[in-house]
Amino acid sequence: MAPITPYKIAIVGLGPKGLYALERLLSQIKYNSRDISFEINIYEKSGFPGAGFIYQPNQPDYLLMNYPNRKINAWVDEVPKSITSEAVSFVEWLSRKEGIDIYKLENGYSSRKTVGGYLVHCFNLLLRNKPDNAKINIYHNEVRDIVNYENGVGIYLNENGSSHKIFVNEVLLTTGHSSFKSGKRNDISCNGTFIPFVYPVEENLAAISERSHVGIKGMGLTFIDAVLGLTEGRGGRFELLANGNYKYHPSGKEPSKIFPFSRSGMLMVPRTGIENKIRYTPKFFTLENIFKASLSENYIHFIRHILPLYVAETRYRYYSVITKKYSFDFEVNNDLEKMEFLIKAFHQRYPNEYKFVFGDLFKTRAFVKEKSKLNPVDYLNYIVQECKKGSHSSGFMAAALTWGDLSEIFNRVFSFSGLSGDSHFVFDKKYRSKLNRISYGPPLANMEKVLSLVQSGIIDFSYCIDPTVVKKDKNWEILSLDGRNRDHLDVLIDARIPTAQSTRDWGPLFTNMRQHGILRSYVNHNDKSYDVGCPEIDRQGKAISTDGESLKNISIYGTPTEGVVYDNDTLSRKRNNFASIWATLVLENASQEEMNFSDKL
Numbered sequence: 272m273a274p275i276t277p278y279k280i281a282i283v284g285l286g287p288k289g290l291y292a293l294e295r296l297l298s299q300i301k302y303n304s305r306d307i308s309f310e311i312n313i314y315e316k317s318g319f320p321g322a323g324f325i326y327q328p329n330q331p332d333y334l335l336m337n338y339p340n341r342k343i344n345a346w347v348d349e350v351p352k353s354i355t356s357e358a359v360s361f362v363e364w365l366s367r368k369e370g371i372d373i374y375k376l377e378n379g380y381s382s383r384k385t386v387g388g389y390l391v392h393c394f395n396l397l398l399r400n401k402p403d404n405a406k407i408n409i410y411h412n413e414v415r416d417i418v419n420y421e422n423g424v425g426i427y428l429n430e431n432g433s434s435h436k437i438f439v440n441e442v443l444l445t446t447g448h449s450s451f452k453s454g455k456r457n458d459i460s461c462n463g464t465f466i467p468f469v470y471p472v473e474e475n476l477a478a479i480s481e482r483s484h485v486g487i488k489g490m491g492l493t494f495i496d497a498v499l500g501l502t503e504g505r506g507g508r509f510e511l512l513a514n515g516n517y518k519y520h521p522s523g524k525e526p527s528k529i530f531p532f533s534r535s536g537m538l539m540v541p542r543t544g545i546e547n548k549i550r551y552t553p554k555f556f557t558l559e560n561i562f563k564a565s566l567s568e569n570y571i572h573f574i575r576h577i578l579p580l581y582v583a584e585t586r587y588r589y590y591s592v593i594t595k596k597y598s599f600d601f602e603v604n605n606d607l608e609k610m611e612f613l614i615k616a617f618h619q620r621y622p623n624e625y626k627f628v629f630g631d632l633f634k635t636r637a638f639v640k641e642k643s644k645l646n647p648v649d650y651l652n653y654i655v656q657e658c659k660k661g662s663h664s665s666g667f668m669a670a671a672l673t674w675g676d677l678s679e680i681f682n683r684v685f686s687f688s689g690l691s692g693d694s695h696f697v698f699d700k701k702y703r704s705k706l707n708r709i710s711y712g713p714p715l716a717n718m719e720k721v722l723s724l725v726q727s728g729i730i731d732f733s734y735c736i737d738p739t740v741v742k743k744d745k746n747w748e749i750l751s752l753d754g755r756n757r758d759h760l761d762v763l764i765d766a767r768i769p770t771a772q773s774t775r776d777w778g779p780l781f782t783n784m785r786q787h788g789i790l791r792s793y794v795n796h797n798d799k800s801y802d803v804g805c806p807e808i809d810r811q812g813k814a815i816s817t818d819g820e821s822l823k824n825i826s827i828y829g830t831p832t833e834g835v836v837y838d839n840d841t842l843s844r845k846r847n848n849f850a851s852i853w854a855t856l857v858l859e860n861a862s863q864e865e866m867n868f869s870d871k872l
Contacts (some may be wrong), residue, residue: 277308277406278861279439281426283414283780285315286323287842288829288850289344289445290394294353295854301402301460302351304858307865308450309405312426312439321345321394323447324840325389331473334383334496335504337713338842339544340365341377343386345393347844349851355400361389378544380714408559416783417442417825424824441824441860443853447841450831451769451776454525464746466764470491472500477861479762481505484527486740486749489766490533491708495717497766501526502724509720510675515659517723529730530749530760535705536736537635537711538651538721540671541658551676554605555583561684570691570797571684573698582629583607584677587671589627589638590614592662595623627670633705638667647732658715673708682837682847685858687810687822692794692801699803699834771804771834781806781831788817789825791836811856812849821862827852 280296284290293311300309317324336343343361346353359367365381366373401407415434416427426437444450452468468477479485486514487494490532503509506522557580564576571577587603587610591717594601599617603610625638635650637835645653662668684690690698712718724730739750740763747760771777774785774792784790791805793815796798806827807815814825828849833839840846 278308278864279310279312279406279423279570280857281424281437281439282314283314283417283426283442283444284315284323284446284449285320286445286447286829287321287345287390288447288839289313289315289323289443290321290397291347291389291848292443292445292828292850292853294346294393294397295349295623295850296492296857297354297397297401297405297699298349298351299858300323300405301354301852303507304861305402306402307861308437309406310408311405312410312437314410314412314414314428316411318392318407321390321392322387324449325447326383326390327471327649327676328384328387328391330382330384330387330471331500331504332382332384333499334472335380335714335717336383336386337380337492337542337711339377340379340381341544341548343389343842344462344844345390347708347848347851355396357371357396357400358393361386362743364389364392365367366465378548380544380716407820414505415779416786416787417498417780417789418686419789419822432711440864441857442634442826444827444831445829447776447778447830448769449776450778450781451771452778455681464742464760466762468769469497469500469766472496474503475505476500476764479526482527483761484528484759486734486747487529487531487766488533488763490531490536490735491766492539492713493766493768494531495721497764498529498721498724498730499530500716501529502729503720508836509723509796512608514692517719519720519723519727519729521727521729525729526761527729529724530733530734530758531730531732532738532740532749534737535633535708536647536719536732537708538647538654539707540654540668540709541712541715541718542672543661546662546668546672547675553584553677553680554587554603554610555607556580556677556680558680558683561680571689571694572691573694573702575694577681577684579679583610585629585632585670585673586610586614586627588662588673589666590617591665592664592669593624594619602717611688614853620659625666627666632671632709647735648725651718651725655715657720658718668711671709674706677697678710678838678844686847688797691798692796693799695797695803696799696801697702723784771801771806771831775803777806779837785817789822790814791819806831808832808835808849811852823856826856828853 317327319327338364346358361374362377365376410427415429416424420423423438423440424442428435469475486496494741502525505524508520510518513519538641552714560580561576593603594617600611625640635645637653651799657665657667662672678804733756736750738752739749747763749760750757790806793803793805808827809821812826813821813826814827816822829839836847
C-alpha cells in the first residue's frame with residue numbers, strides 16, 4: 272500500500288510541551304528536510320494552542336506562576352536553530368511589551384494569563400515562519416481514541432456529538448494533567464455540592480454561594496488558586512500595608528468559611544523570585560557519591576544510598592548560613608567527617624543555637640532551640656517570615672530549598688528504573704509530596720494573601736489535619752481528627768492535581784489506547800516489582816505496547832511520563848527533553864517512508 276502523502280503528524284495537546292515539540296519539528300523540517308511535504312495536525316481543545324488550559328490567556332490576573340520570570344523561555348539554543356529570528360525569552364518579551372527594564376522583571380512572578388499570552392505569541396511566530404513544505408491544521412476537538420493500524424494511526428475525534436476519524440503517520444501525546452482525569456471526574460457536575468476540579472477557576476467555582484461553608488481537599492498550589500478565586504475573584508481586595516503585610520477587604524460575596532485540609536495539614540513553603548538564581552554546586556549529593564555508596568549492591572536504594580547524602584547536603588546548607596552570622600569558619604572541603612566535627616564545635620561555642628534535625632523540615636516546627644510544635648497559623652506566620660529573610664539569611668529556607676538544587680542529579684539516577692522497585696515505591700509514597708511541599712512552593716505574595724485571609728477569619732484551619740468528610744443528603748459533614756469538632760460543608764472542592772497511581776486513574780484516551788494494546792503501565796522490575804501507574808516509554812519517548820514493543824509512530828512527552836522520569840517541569844526546555852529527539856526521529860521515519868515508496872515505483 273502506498274504511504275500517506277504528505278507525511279502526516281498529530282500533536283495531541285498543545286500546551287508548552289506540545290509547543291516545544293512543534294518548534295523543534297519545524298526547525299528540523301526547514302533545515303534538514305526540504306524534499307518531503309509534511310502535514311501537522313494539532314489538537315488543542317482549549318482553543319489556545321501554545322498555552323493550553325493551564326496557561327490560557329483569558330484567565331484572571333490573580334492566578335500567579337510559581338516560576339520566576341527569568342526561567343521562562345519557549346526557545347532553545349540547539350542545532351538546528353529556530354526558524355524565526357524573533358525568538359526571545361519571556362522576560363525579554365515582557366520587557367518590550369510593558370516598557371520595563373529586564374532587571375526589574377527577571378525575579379518577579381507573572382500571572383499565568385501573561386505567560387499564556389507569551390506562549391500563544393510564540394505559537395503564532397511558528398505559524399508565520401513555518402517552512403513552505405509544512406502545512407499546519409488546528410483542531411479544537413477532543414481526541415477520544417487512538418488506534419494503531421498497519422498503514423498508520425487513526426485519530427478519533429468528538430465532533431458535534433459524533434466520532435470523526437483522521438489517519439496520520441505518527442502521533443505525539445503532550446496531554447498534560449488532563450491525561451489522568453477519569454471519566455467520572457470529568458462528568459461530575461460542578462453545579463452541585465462537589466467540585467472535582469478547580470480549573471477554569473471562575474467557571475467551576477461560580478455556583479458556590481456567598482456566605483457558604485466550603486471545604487477544600489488539598490493544601491498545595493491549587494488550593495491557593497481556589498481560595499483567591501473565592502475572594503479576590505469575587506471583588507475582594509488585598510491592601511499592601513506600610514509594614515509590608517496584606518489586609519483583606521471583603522466584598523461580601525465570599526464564603527463565610529473556607530476549611531482547607533490534607534493528610535499532613537501543612538502548607539507549602541513559599542519562595543521569592545531571587546531564590547535559586549545562582550547555580551548551586553553540591554558538596555555531598557553528587558552522582559559520584561551516589562554510585563560509590565551503592566557499589567556493593569545490585570541496585571540503588573533511596574533510603575540507603577540517596578537519602579543520607581541529601582540529609583548531609585541539607586545540614587551543610589543550614590550550617591553554612593547559621594555559622595556565617597558568627598563569622599565561624601565552616602569550610603568543610605566536601606569532607607563529611609570534618610563537617611560533623613565543625614558542627615559539634617560550633618554548638619559548643621554557641622549552645623543557644625538550634626541543632627539541625629532533618630525531620631523537622633517536614634513538621635510544623637520552628638528552627639529555634641526551644642523547639643515546639645506550632646499551630647497551623649503560627650507555622651504559616653513562621654514560613655512567611657523565613658521566606659522574607661531568604662535562604663542567604665534563613666537556615667530554615669536554605670535547608671528547605673536544597674532539594675530543588677539537587678533534583679536534576681536525582682532525576683539522572685531515578686529515570687528509567689534507576690532505583691530498586693521497592694525504594695521507588697518508598698520515594699513515591701513517603702517522600703515525593705513532602706519534598707514538593709518544601710521545595711516548589713508558591714510566590715511569597717500568594718502565601719501572604721492566605722495569611723491575610725486567615726487573619727480575617729475566612730480561612731479556618733480547625734480541620735486541616737486529615738479530617739473525616741461524610742456526604743449527607745444536601746451537603747457534607749467534616750469531623751476533626753480527634754473527633755471533638757464537627758461542622759457542615761455546603762460545597763467540597765478537590766484541589767489536588769490529577770496524577771496516575773494506577774491505570775484506574777487514566778483518562779478516557781489513555782484507557783482506550785491501553786485496551787487496544789498501544790499503552791501499558793510502567794513497572795519497575797528492579798529487585799521487587801513496583802507498578803508506577805504512568806504509561807511506559809522507552810528512552811526516546813516512544814510508547815511501549817502491551818507486548819513490550821517500542822512503537823516508532825507513537826510518542827509521549829511531559830506530564831504523562833512522570834514516574835518513568837522525575838519532575839517534568841512544565842515550562843522547562845531542558846528537563847527530560849524528549850522534544851528534540853522526537854523531531855529528529857520524525858524526519859528519519861519520514862525519509863524512510865519516502866525511500867520505501869520510491870523503491871516500489
